[in-house]
Amino acid sequence: MEFGPHLILAILEGAVGAAVLALTALGLSLVFGIMRVVNVAHGEFFMLGAIVAWWVATSIAGHPALGFVAAAVVAPLVAGGVAVLGDRLVLKRVHYDPEATIVATIGILYIIQQLALMTYGPEARPVEPPFNSRIALPWFEFGETGFEIYYPWGFGTTTYKLFVIGAAAVILVGFWLFLSRSRIGLVMRATQLDREMATAFGIPVSRVYSLVFGLGAALAALAAVLIVPIQQAHYLMGGDPLLLSFIVVIIGGLGSIRGTIVAAVLIGLSDGIISVFFSPTLAKIIATLLVALVLVFRPQGLFGKKPA
Amino acid sequence: MSKLIQPNRRTVLKGAAAGGLLAATPLAGRFAQAQSSAPIRIGFQQHITGVGAAYGRWYGRTTEAAVKAINDAGGINGRPLEIIAEDDGTDARRGAEVVEKFVNQHDCDVAFGTLFSHVVIGSAPAAGELKMPYFVVSEGHHVASGMLNRYTLQPGITDVKSQVQAMAPFISENLGKKVTMIFPDFAFGHDHRDYFTSAIETAGGEVLEHIAIPPTETSFTRYFPAIPRDTEVIYHVMVGPAVLTFVKELGEFFGPSAPPMFGFIDSLEAVDLNSPGLEFLEGSYFWEGNPRYAQADQSPYDANFRAAVGVDENGASVSDPSDVSTYAHMFGCWETLYIIKDAMEASGYQGPGDRAALVEAVEAMTDMPHSNEHPQGPKIFNGRTHQAFGVQYITQVQDGRLNLVHETSIEDTFYPDEVDYTTQSL
Structure with a gap:
């Protein structure tokens, strides 16, 4: 394939990945930012969303x-309901202790995954997209007859893939407005800034935590609903989104919404482009290397604040 | 110098007690006789979870049906068959553990049923060390290549090398000479890569590009731009949970301008051919180990097999038309169980002590005629390489149905022996 169409195809593929990754990673970042909980079960909420969607x-x-x-x-x-339940029954009981919550969420990961295996089964099942038609993209060249437009082989995308990119952008903007303009958003930000002061001002911190944990899971589930007509629902599908979300959140800065989105676009697009031009394995290697570099040279992430 | 065994008082007492118990048990006398009525225990290494789960489900159903048919007809040497299924997670390391469990915990007579080639390759050394006859239903060339051992046999299904060798002339004559191959990046896919590439060169064609995709991959479009523009035929074979996505994205990638395609049905096993997004496959060709759709000239043996397993004429479960079978592979379980039966009867198999004789009895087999025991077609077994050879089918998608267009001969699939397992000690 010629370089131009090849690159555009890579960017389109990367953008779909980035859109879904941004939503998933935002959920992880939100939970960490406000609750200081590293949610290892986040990928399973993603999987739960896909399976419920099916x-x-x-x-x-x-x-x-x-x-x-x-x-x-x-x-x-x-997915949000299951997460709220997990927060009430497990995380609250271990008092959100950082080490204990990691172990607890690993437990939640296995419980959700194995329950999915026992009920939904080991098969991968497709969800039909609401609409899906192929758009062949034109390209141009300067041939013997001068400038001409033609449709190269394999150069195209589908309406549904474009919809995923658009829908994710709308959800991200909506979520940003919710956090910055709504009262609940204000309460959540207050809890993030200073938990004890928030309690002193009468904010029901424990309920805010449940809400945030549920919201984080719901974002992952929503991302899965968007992707499941392209991929398929499978009980092991939570692994990759979890890994990539962690990469994104570490690069972007733990708890920083802006950093998360920038990093998701960066990782998603570079994953798409490197995958198409070189190999998907190389893309994963480079993303992981980037995490190592960020951890060494800028431990707080690109947009994170230095700990006081 | 070997160490002398010096029994102390305790071990002598223990041994005496055990011996006394054994003598006192009425069962001991019964089992020592020639005619035991205890079930023959077949350890079934099943891909219940992991990337091979769809195959595992249908291998399970086929195995159950074959066991029922054999037991209804009087079992093996008058003894019923019992299946002990263990999940290997489609994982090589767990596969080896499962084989060990069959020997050490379940007291199985033989192990059977593995499909995925990495699990076979991971498990076969354990079977060889424990001297456990290990009947695989895998298609991989690893048995006949000589890489495994005398206790590993593949008598019920043909191998990739013979399959692709029989396909290459058809592809170069009817579809095109410049081929791009897309295959899963593990042993099974590598068999396709290596043997098809040389087979198509022999047939006067060439492979322009090899595209390897990890079997756990879920998104495929990004691999397709590597397909060269002068490709005349796409050769695709894919496995794993996301095969439907793979074929769908292949269609979306090409749109209406797709080159002719030749696929191994693995790319669509357990997938409904009429799933939305697969319309572009109309007119494309598939290799099938056994045609999924009942053909116009269906043999009575195929009809009997379908009815016994519970598969309708479209290759789906009779109780759920959306539950499509792995029809091109699962007959191998049925045929292998009948081969175990024949070999046990020929060798007068009594128990684990006769395992070596059982292996020799299988090695002595040659012709397996088309019959209710071998519903896929006639086969010739090569006792030296432990591999069966048989006819292959090429079908074409016509009106959303796979119709038979070519049937190879058994001779088309022969290649020179690469190993003689009978020279290895038992």
Whole structure:
């Protein structure tokens, strides 16, 4: 394939990955920023979202769009509900102790994963996209007859992939408005800044924590609903998003929303471009190397604040 | 110098007690007789979880059906068959542990049923060391290549080398000479890469590009730009949970301008051919070990096999039309169990002490005619290389159905022996 179309294809593929990664990593970053909990089970909430999406989409007859919209509502609610339950039953009981929560969320990871295996089974199942038509992209060249437009082989994308990029951007902007303009957002930010002071001002910190943990899981589930018509729902699908989310959150700066989004776009796009031009394995190697470099030279991340 | 055994009082007492118990047990006398009625225990190494789960499910159903058919007909030497299934997670290390469990904990007579080549390669050394006959249903060339051992046999399914060798002339004559191969990046895919590349060169064609994809991959579009523009045929074979995504993205990548495609049905095993997004496959060709759709000239043996396993004429479960089988591979479990039966009867198999005789009995086999025991087709077993050879089928997607367009001969699949396992000690 010629360089120009090749590069654009790589960027498009990378953008889809980046969009989904930004949503997933935002959930992880939010939980860490406000609760100081490293949620190792985050990938499983992603998987839970995909599996619930499959379940909802297949139990609703009619146009696939109906099932998809229902899944986009139900899956984040279910994943969020499970997370709130996990927070109340487990994390609260260990008093959000950093070491204990890591071990506890590893436990939650296995419980969710194995329950999915026992109920949903080991198969990968597809969810039909609400709409999906192929768009062949044109390219130009200066041939014998001068400037001409043609449609190169394999150079195209689908409407659904473009929708994923757009939807993720809308959700991210919406989430930013929610955090910066709404009252709940204010309460959450207050809790992040100083938990004890927030308690002194009458903020129900324990309820805020449950809400944040649920919200983080719901974001991951929403990302999964978006990706599941492209990939398939499978009980082991939580591993990669977890790893990539950690990479993004570390590079962006733990707890920094802006850093998370910038890093997600950076990692997502570079993953797409390096994968297409070289190999997907090399892309993972470079991302991991980047984490190591950030940890050595800028431990607080690109946009993180230095600890006082 | 070897150390002398010096029994102390305690071990002597223990031995005496054990011996006394054994003599006092009424069962001991019964099992010592020639005619035991205890079940023959077959350790079934099953891919219940992991990337091979879809195959594991259907290998399980086929095995159950074959065991039922054999037991209904009187079992083996009058003894019923019992299956002890263990999940190997489609993982090589766990596979070896499962084989050890069959020997040390479950007292199995033989081990059987593995598909994924990395699990076979990981488990076979354990089977060889423990002298456990290990009947794989894998297709990998690793058995016939001589890389494994005398206790590992593949009598119920043909291997990749013979399959691709029989496919290459058809591809170069009917589809094109410049081929780009897309295959999974592990032993099974490497067999395709190595043997198809040389087979197509023999047939007057060439491979322009090899595209290896990890079997755990879930997103494929980014691999496709490496397909060279002068490709005349896409040769694809993929495994793992995301095969549907793989084929769908292949279609989305090319759109209406796709080159002719030849796929190994592995890319679509357990996947409904009429899934949305697969319309572009119309007209493309597939290798099938055993045609998924019942053909116009269906043999009575295939009809019997379908009915016994519970598969309808479209290759899906009779109870759930969306549950598509792994029809091109699972017959191997059925045929292998009948081969174990024949070999045990031929060798007068009594128990684990006769395992070496069992291996020799399988090695002595040659012709396996098309029958209810071998529903996929006639086979010839090569006792030296421990590998069966048989006919291969090429089908074409016509109106959303795979119709048979070519059937190879057994001779098309022969290649010179690369090993003689019978020279190894038992």
